[in-house]
Amino acid sequence: MEALDYHAEERRKAEFDLEEMKIVWAGSRQNYEISDRMARLVASDPVFRKDNRTMLSRKDLFKDTLRKAAHAWKRIIELRLSEEEAHMLRSYVDQPAFTDLHWHEKWLPMAYKMQIIGCYAQTELGHGSNVQGLETTATFDPQTDEFVIHSPTLTSSKWWPGGLGKVSTHAVVYARLITGAQDHGVHGFIVQLRSLDDHSPLPGITVGDIGMKFGSGAYNSMDNGLLRFDHVRIPRNQMLMRVSQVTREGKFVQSDVPRQLVYGTMVYVRQTIVSDASCALARAVCIATRYSAVRRQFGSQNGGPETQVIDYKTQQSRLFPLLASAYAFRFVGEWLKWLYADVTQRLQANDFSTLPEAHACTAGLKSMTTSVTADAIEECRKLCGGHGYLSNSGLPELFAVYIPTCTYEGDNVVLLLQVARFLMKTVSQLGSGKKPVGTTAYMGRAEHLMQCRCEVERAEDWLKPSVILEAFEARAFRMSIACAKNLSKFSNPEGGFSELSPDLLEAAIAHCQLIVFSKYIEKLQQDIPGKGVKRQLEILCNVYALHLLHKHLGDFVTTSCITPKQGALANEQLRLLYSQVRPNAITLVDAFNYTDHYLGSVLGCYNGNVYQRLYEEAWKDPLNDTVVPDGYLEYVRPILKQHIRTARL
Amino acid sequence: MEALDYHAEERRKAEFDLEEMKIVWAGSRQNYEISDRMARLVASDPVFRKDNRTMLSRKDLFKDTLRKAAHAWKRIIELRLSEEEAHMLRSYVDQPAFTDLHWHEKWLPMAYKMQIIGCYAQTELGHGSNVQGLETTATFDPQTDEFVIHSPTLTSSKWWPGGLGKVSTHAVVYARLITGAQDHGVHGFIVQLRSLDDHSPLPGITVGDIGMKFGSGAYNSMDNGLLRFDHVRIPRNQMLMRVSQVTREGKFVQSDVPRQLVYGTMVYVRQTIVSDASCALARAVCIATRYSAVRRQFGSQNGGPETQVIDYKTQQSRLFPLLASAYAFRFVGEWLKWLYADVTQRLQANDFSTLPEAHACTAGLKSMTTSVTADAIEECRKLCGGHGYLSNSGLPELFAVYIPTCTYEGDNVVLLLQVARFLMKTVSQLGSGKKPVGTTAYMGRAEHLMQCRCEVERAEDWLKPSVILEAFEARAFRMSIACAKNLSKFSNPEGGFSELSPDLLEAAIAHCQLIVFSKYIEKLQQDIPGKGVKRQLEILCNVYALHLLHKHLGDFVTTSCITPKQGALANEQLRLLYSQVRPNAITLVDAFNYTDHYLGSVLGCYNGNVYQRLYEEAWKDPLNDTVVPDGYLEYVRPILKQHIRTARL
Ligand SMILES: Cc1cc2nc3c(=O)[nH]c(=O)nc-3n(C[C@H](O)[C@H](O)[C@H](O)COP(=O)(O)OP(=O)(O)OC[C@H]3O[C@@H](n4cnc5c(N)ncnc54)[C@H](O)[C@@H]3O)c2cc1C
Ligand SMILES: Cc1cc2nc3c(=O)[nH]c(=O)nc-3n(C[C@H](O)[C@H](O)[C@H](O)COP(=O)(O)OP(=O)(O)OC[C@H]3O[C@@H](n4cnc5c(N)ncnc54)[C@H](O)[C@@H]3O)c2cc1C
Numbered sequence A, B: 001m002e003a004l005d006y007h008a009e010e011r012r013k014a015e016f017d018l019e020e021m022k023i024v025w026a027g028s029r030q031n032y033e034i035s036d037r038m039a040r041l042v043a044s045d046p047v048f049r050k051d052n053r054t055m056l057s058r059k060d061l062f063k064d065t066l067r068k069a070a071h072a073w074k075r076i077i078e079l080r081l082s083e084e085e086a087h088m089l090r091s092y093v094d095q096p097a098f099t100d101l102h103w104h105e106k107w108l109p110m111a112y113k114m115q116i117i118g119c120y121a122q123t124e125l126g127h128g129s130n131v132q133g134l135e136t137t138a139t140f141d142p143q144t145d146e147f148v149i150h151s152p153t154l155t156s157s158k159w160w161p162g163g164l165g166k167v168s169t170h171a172v173v174y175a176r177l178i179t180g181a182q183d184h185g186v187h188g189f190i191v192q193l194r195s196l197d198d199h200s201p202l203p204g205i206t207v208g209d210i211g212m213k214f215g216s217g218a219y220n221s222m223d224n225g226l227l228r229f230d231h232v233r234i235p236r237n238q239m240l241m242r243v244s245q246v247t248r249e250g251k252f253v254q255s256d257v258p259r260q261l262v263y264g265t266m267v268y269v270r271q272t273i274v275s276d277a278s279c280a281l282a283r284a285v286c287i288a289t290r291y292s293a294v295r296r297q298f299g300s301q302n303g304g305p306e307t308q309v310i311d312y313k314t315q316q317s318r319l320f321p322l323l324a325s326a327y328a329f330r331f332v333g334e335w336l337k338w339l340y341a342d343v344t345q346r347l348q349a350n351d352f353s354t355l356p357e358a359h360a361c362t363a364g365l366k367s368m369t370t371s372v373t374a375d376a377i378e379e380c381r382k383l384c385g386g387h388g389y390l391s392n393s394g395l396p397e398l399f400a401v402y403i404p405t406c407t408y409e410g411d412n413v414v415l416l417l418q419v420a421r422f423l424m425k426t427v428s429q430l431g432s433g434k435k436p437v438g439t440t441a442y443m444g445r446a447e448h449l450m451q452c453r454c455e456v457e458r459a460e461d462w463l464k465p466s467v468i469l470e471a472f473e474a475r476a477f478r479m480s481i482a483c484a485k486n487l488s489k490f491s492n493p494e495g496g497f498s499e500l501s502p503d504l505l506e507a508a509i510a511h512c513q514l515i516v517f518s519k520y521i522e523k524l525q526q527d528i529p530g531k532g533v534k535r536q537l538e539i540l541c542n543v544y545a546l547h548l549l550h551k552h553l554g555d556f557v558t559t560s561c562i563t564p565k566q567g568a569l570a571n572e573q574l575r576l577l578y579s580q581v582r583p584n585a586i587t588l589v590d591a592f593n594y595t596d597h598y599l600g601s602v603l604g605c606y607n608g609n610v611y612q613r614l615y616e617e618a619w620k621d622p623l624n625d626t627v628v629p630d631g632y633l634e635y636v637r638p639i640l641k642q643h644i645r646t647a648r649l
């Protein structure tokens, strides 16, 4: 039974070379091979089984996670995996653990070798987004050449750091540096939390887990923790002194290392988040697409089979834009890797000119791609009807584990406001001759973008990348200009910014959508081998752009970038594009090359044998251990036998 | 500490009479009193505690649910509660149990008295939305005067019915009626599943739970079940014979009871779903609003307190429309109660004329209000930043338990397509002199709606209900007309409907939004006592309408209902309205009168003592039972001590 491929027919319909598309998706043949090898390694190892994860208690789940983390570590050593391979392997294990925290590798080389386990303790009960408001103090004691780390208030308790609650032995603690009577703002300090002998918390340290989070499995495998300090002393050299230092005498010295340096790390981290977004989105889309081809409902003619729900235009109009977005985010993620390399190179050459733009760009893309992905996972679940609500559809857990990315590494709204601020600054400098760079370069063509008119006359005109690009550029630019104009009416610019912030958010989103689309077009300008591969990517690129145009029609029309008639033509073209995606849909998600293990979804399994598997999985629920449920005698039988009722009435 | 009210200042700011608003929200003074009494009854009873719910295993959760259900039943009897009081009490228990399944009360009076426990077994593995495609068979055997109930295929297994898996003794089973060689389509049959003595499944019955669903607590308290029949025999009189009958001789007879009768039940059930939507939405909004007033981030001036995040315009623009929607859904839910009464009365008088319209209207409102509510709960969670991701924020569980309402009692997309079909029919009959009724009556003013122009010139013109109403009517009507026009271009109307279905969805949504808004206006035309109460409701009504206008600006502008300039003015007015909501926000959510028990949220607690409670709750996680976690010795220490590494390298 399992040998049958229920999707065989679908797979035959594909109009492109799957193997080449897999390579495009992976980024290169080498990436593809590593990724494929690591995925299979994890999938075939019984220690990494995860099908019973949602049924484990918190304690068992946590222990299971430690076991998997140790096993992954062991395999990495045994197989002498490269850093890249190790990263892939861990990501296919797909169970957040202390060993997955990216910054390890960057910040604490010693920690990477795991002589200590570190965590990143910035957020407090009272402060997350506003890092400058943190309350933990690090007071220099010149007598002993030490810092005294202290939690002066309840709200100063560290709260959220992953790995902190139960496993970390050390933390990078962000605290207000105090020398004498002076507060020098927030700096980082390395603090040991637990004994390396028996793991017990050191004197003055209170540490624990902050409790259950969204979902049953999901992020509950991670010990996000709380931490309080009661005058804990650390040597002076445990301050992170790259940007500022405290001397033996207690003098505070700013180094001449520019503050923008920290942007480099941010660009790195956010770039990984964008590329993770494309993975998560692809995963949800893969499940929903495969199931939509298996699921049949209505439309049977003369007793023949019913219609596959993927053939309904509403299903297509909900699903295919998400498929297109997965590819779009993939390519912009790839480009961000290049951007990070570029930024790093420039930093080494002391060229900081592109940093603010790179920073705004990654902030915006982090925000936009994670918000879209979070919503998309839930939409994919809904696309699966009732069965999507079962844990074994894989979608509930994917949602629960994914959504915090909208909050951590910068709240998505706070980030978009930063982008908007950068856009307003860029606009305000347009007159001054300072040329906008990078992803804001289009703003240099101000005059053209303010007056250009879209020339679409027939639906097929909407297939020209240059036409769509101009519409997106004009829309983004005109929205920024409109905001700037409205801002100028306020006497207090900060007050104006705050008052108009909802509009500014929308301008920032328009800008980010433009970036994603334009990077997709750039990708298409490359040489892409393989029969039909480029053609498919072009179709998806158009789906990506035109669905956004339809969704934000108000933006495009009210800024006179397009006419209502042109909007209707775009919509017509979009429908035609869906029909072109349809025969290729299954193969387009096959290109993600996800194993059934990684997908963790009965509905999304490769061979489409959905019903058999749903039925088999059901019996594994602990509730089915007995035919008569625990509690029947005490709580159900008395009601049935009316004992309660008759006793009183 | 707990005595302090952190919201006292906020509560003093309110510009209206809270007690009167509570009555408006509850629908009447009597409703308010019942609801208040039941909420307190539940909150004060230790059996109904639910704060550890997300930490229970599936089995323990299920047993806990049976215990609560039995206890609720006991209290209902002891206190001789009315049906209405009993319903309220159960809903405040807030843990889905077999005793909550509405149809009990309607369909099986015997079951209400609990001599049996029934469930509604319609959906199968292979068929949900398409009821006519069900595969279970009920074959009449004239020899024994029995029906033979059978599951001929894997996909015919019953799947999803609540209460089926572990507790139901009986089920209303939907199956294809076969007499002789004839298939008469799907009918209902009452089938006993389990022994009333020892609860064991009867011969030929395979029954069990279908497994874990979204979330950790949430709907996992319910035993949604699977069921297979192996030639199970039931007496002929166990067919539900209201609409059709089978005679002793095996003759199939259609009664003259009109088929529309079933619409009556649908109107009833969907009306309760709409009113539940307003409750769930209000709950999420209450949590997010209270926390947004406690949470301060950024904006400290000279060391003073930071800005409450509720003062940020972006926070307001995300939150206040949801607050307004909660009130709007409340009022449309109230109106639906009237509609149901009206429909029932007409049915008794054999007047079926309004049924199709009532059916389309409730289908649309069910779809629209549940989709908005589901998304809104997640938005409220995001509005709480990192802490919203903790289970004890109450929002994750609320989301997980709420979202299946988008799927059950009709998939929301399938329902909207039904609405669209009804709209197209109404439009096609406009010429024929048949006057559209009820919520489609506005279509009778076709000529006016096709040519009217919005007369807004200044932002404050957008405060006139008649102005907004006309814009909403014109937009909905013109979208329907545009769809009808495009449909007429297809030679095959069904093919056209399917091809244009994404546009038809949008037209249906526009129609539903109009209904909600117009019922809100009707509510405001009533006499509403209490200082400032009506004023607040007017402000929220305008927020509701103008945020939709902004969100769907493309619809309004491309149909020439409003100009871009007028759209901008609406947006300006919306911002001003937010400022008017702001001082009343906390009191507007107090008006929901939710107990801390029901809210189940550390972030949303009445007195706002958020940080203290977060800190205390954390320690209750089982992971904190020991300082050194289970698994440390086996899986963490060896890594730290480099045993694995050095062993191999
Ligand atoms: C799963 C998870 C893992 C985490 N891991 C770590 C970790 O390892 N280490 C660590 O230090 N931290 C960690 N965090 C914490 C995380 O970084 C913060 O939660 C995040 O920065 C958001 O901050 P916040 O919670 O203070 O949100 P808040 O800032 O309180 O946000 C609340 C609301 O206020 C709004 N808001 C805030 N400021 C503004 C403004 N200026 N203008 C307009 N609106 C505003 C937000 O948009 C949001 O709607 C983690 C969090 C989670 C959920
Ligand atoms: C928590 C829960 C409780 C439930 N309780 C019960 C119960 O007590 N008793 C019972 O009998 N059932 C119950 N159900 C089942 C429920 O009624 C069905 O899941 C629901 O009717 C949806 O049907 P489906 O699952 O077949 O979805 P599908 O119809 O398979 O939907 C899959 C996708 O196809 C799309 N689609 C389907 N048809 C069309 C079409 N014609 N045009 C366009 N798109 C289409 C849908 O929009 C959706 O995106 C329950 C379900 C849940 C989740």
Ligand SMILES: [Ca+2]
Pocket: A054, A055, A056, A057, A058, A216, B054, B055, B056, B057, B058, B216
């Ligand atoms: Ca659990």
